[in-house]
Amino acid sequence: MAVPLLDEEFRLWAEWIGEELGHRWGPERREILRTRLEPRRAALGLESFDALLFHLRFHPEREAERARLVPHLTNNESYFCRERGSLEVIRDEVLPELAGRLGAGGQARLLSAACAAGEEAYTLSILARESGFTGPGTLRVTGMDVDPAALDKAQAGVYGTHAFRGTDPGWRDRWFDPRGEEAWEVKPEVRAPVRFLPGNLVRDGWWNGLPPQHLVLCRNVMIYFDEAAVLKAAQGLWEALAPGGYLFLGHAESLRHVPVPFELQRRPGALFYRRPEEDA
Template sequence: MAVAFTDEEFRLWAEWLAEEFGHRWGPERRGILRTRLEPRRAALGLDSFDALLFHLRFHPEREAERERLLPHLTNNESYFCRERGSLDVIAGEVMPELAKRLGGAQAQVMSAACATGEEAYTLSILARERGLFTAPGSLRVTGVDVDPQALERARAGVYGEHAFRGTELPWRERFFTPQDEKTWEVRPAVREPVRFRAGNLVQDGWWRGLAPQHLVLCRNVMIYFDEASVLRAARGLWEALAPGGYLFLGHAESLRHVPVPFELHRRPGSLFYRRPLEGA
């Protein structure tokens, strides 16, 4: 028998998800939210969605259950070389500028909300294609995501055909090793500078323990955030960036109305933000 998802339960869930993860669940997405919550409610044998929320908030095993629920709530859709306009600017302008400015110091690059890792490995590949940061230890790419299951897949570095839909076969053959007819594994040289760690972009301090970042990609995640969460995420990204650092968002995202003093830059097919250099 179907279990009702009441108006009050939806309101409480929407408020909790906004507070914990920054997710925006408007009334038009109520049915989607119910569908995504239902597998965990049923698996736990709970008789209401209110009971599931109580379990996630107060049960001794709540952290483990949140890890199980997150893949149902987050959109881990990603693929290699996504949004080519931004990648062309990064490879043709940003990375050469960083290589010149850093003068051999390690470049710190981040894929924020990295999902299953395609973007993080793409950044490593871009540097190799341009012959930049080739010395051992000259590049560190950090992928950050809230979903531990997505991070496990990212660390494994094994991908199916769907992840390569933005690329050509010769490109794949240069940077990946076939495992069987359907899967490919990231080659060691591409994998070497890449690390992954857990982090929630709407929680204070997620950037602590990381070196100041020279380039951050945070694409196609803030479109799911409410207004307050966008502000929290923008402030966190500001803190994560080194002075002069670059920030690329998705093509449908903007910080136009966010009171964080990024500089906006435009290029054909792309726009990006910078944290100003100190003293600028």
């Protein structure tokens, strides 16, 4: 029998999700939230969504339960070579500029924030290889996500046909090895400079432990954030970037009203931001 998500339960869940993930859940998405929470409520045999929230907050295994629930609350839709306008700017302008600035032996550090199942991080690795970052230690790509299940998939590096809908077969065959029917695995040379880490864009200090990044992609995640979470994320991205570093958001995202002093750059088919050089 279906269990309703009561008014007060919805309010409390929306608050918890906002605090934990930064996501905005308006009343129009109440039934979507109920259907996403229902599998865990039913699996635990709890009588209400209030009881599920109590379990999530106070049970001794609450961290494990959070890890199981987060995939139901996040949107991990991604694929290789998504939003080609931005990738062309990265390939044609950003990576050559970095190569010149870093010089021989310098390491380019690239971050895919909210990397989902890793398609974007591996896309960055491929773009960098195509741009000449092939020597030992010349490239470090980091994929970061709040969803541990997505990170497991990213680490595995095996993808089905759906992940390649933005590419042609020749590109796929160059950078991936076939694994059974309708599955391909990232080649070792693409995987080698890539690592995956847990991280939450609305948590203080998520950038600690990362060296300053030259390029950050944080695409199609802040569209789900409330105003406070957007500001929090933007401040963290500023801290994560090296002076002169590049930030690419999704095409529907903007920092126009965020009081963080990024410089907006415009190119045909793409907008991006830069953290100014320290002496600018």
